Amino acid sequence: MIHVQHLTKTYEDLQRGRFVAVDHISFSVQKGEIFGLLGPNGAGKTTVLRMLSTVLEPTSGIATVAGYDVVRDAADVRRHIGFVSNNTAIYDRMTAWELVEYFGRLHGMQRDYLNERLETLFDQLRMNDYRDVPGAKMSTGMKQKVSIARAMVHDPPVLVFDEATLGLDVLVARNLLAVIRSLREAGKCLIFSTHIMSEVERLCDRIAVMYRGKILDSGTLSELRDRHEENDFEELFFGLLNQHEQRIQQSSTAGHSKHVDLDVADFGKGNGQYA
Numbered sequence: 001m002i003h004v005q006h007l008t009k010t011y012e013d014l015q016r017g018r019f020v021a022v023d024h025i026s027f028s029v030q031k032g033e034i035f036g037l038l039g040p041n042g043a044g045k046t047t048v049l050r051m052l053s054t055v056l057e058p059t060s061g062i063a064t065v066a067g068y069d070v071v072r073d074a075a076d077v078r079r080h081i082g083f084v085s086n087n088t089a090i091y092d093r094m095t096a097w098e099l100v101e102y103f104g105r106l107h108g109m110q111r112d113y114l115n116e117r118l119e120t121l122f123d124q125l126r127m128n129d130y131r132d133v134p135g136a137k138m139s140t141g142m143k144q145k146v147s148i149a150r151a152m153v154h155d156p157p158v159l160v161f162d163e164a165t166l167g168l169d170v171l172v173a174r175n176l177l178a179v180i181r182s183l184r185e186a187g188k189c190l191i192f193s194t195h196i197m198s199e200v201e202r203l204c205d206r207i208a209v210m211y212r213g214k215i216l217d218s219g220t221l222s223e224l225r226d227r228h229e230e231n232d233f234e235e236l237f238f239g240l241l242n243q244h245e246q247r248i249q250q251s252s253t254a255g256h257s258k259h260v261d262l263d264v265a266d267f268g269k270g271n272g273q274y275a
């Protein structure tokens with residue numbers, strides 16, 4: 001469903017000059033699978049997901065979604081993918097139903113099919129109680145479900161969740177994870193990016209640990225644990241990041257290596273998510 005090969009994105013940054021945000025990464029995700037992209041702030045997760053959903057053009061490398069190339073067949077890719085983030089705009093004056101319907105029309109869906117699809121979606125996501133609630137009166141949890149419905153209205157086989165639980169309370173985040181699991185049961189291909197380790201541990205079939213634009217390692221949780229002989233996922237994660245930092249230090253100081261102790265505060269930006 002998703003194939004990524006040596007995907008790379010560089011930005012021209014006023015302060016940093018040419019900056020490699022995503023550096024030759026490769027991975028695949030199948031139907032009925034949840035693939036987790038786990039990495040600290042700035043690792044490059046959003047950049048990867050934006051390239052997959054055709055918002056950003058790769059600098060080099062190849063990415064296909066449902067067999068379509070993200071550059072050459074961008075319109076086809078958009079028909080086969082839905083993007084859920086934590087900051088999707090919900091219009092104050094539109095009701096949940098109107099908003100999802102509006103995005104269905106933008107996808108060119110015919111009225112009858114669209115109505116049928118909305119009925120299914122509102123049932124599936126248990127949104128019938130707030131069909132007529134306007135955006136201005138929605139709770140954060142309702143808004144997040146409307147964002148998911150909006151991303152799913154054209155029934156794409158691939159769904160991308162970019163830090164989708166950010167800012168949600170524990171209960172709403174838990175419900176969201178349950179929805180994502182049910183989408184896996186329905187055979188969707190899902191990518192879920194986060195910096196919260198417990199979420200990938202609980203949710204994802206396979207995980208890629210991303211840091212400084214690179215995938216440091218990937219596999220199922222048990223493959224990663226076996227390979228690194230470490231059962232504690234947090235230790236495993238920080239171990240991978242530390243090894244990478246040491247490699248960078250070694251190459252920049254030409255043999256004068258120095259142990260770099262990464263700690264929670266470097267990554268969670270003080271939000272305690274890694275604690």
Ligand SMILES: Nc1ncnc2c1ncn2[C@@H]1O[C@H](COP(=O)(O)OP(=O)(O)OP(=O)(O)O)[C@@H](O)[C@H]1O
Pocket residue numbers: 011012013019021039040041042043044045046047048163
């Ligand atoms: N338009 C841009 N111009 C220059 N640099 C950018 C741009 N967008 C992102 N970056 C940089 O690219 C790197 C990767 O950013 P990205 O948003 O993809 O990471 P992330 O893993 O999603 O982190 P976060 O969770 O903080 O969004 C960061 O160093 C970021 O500052």
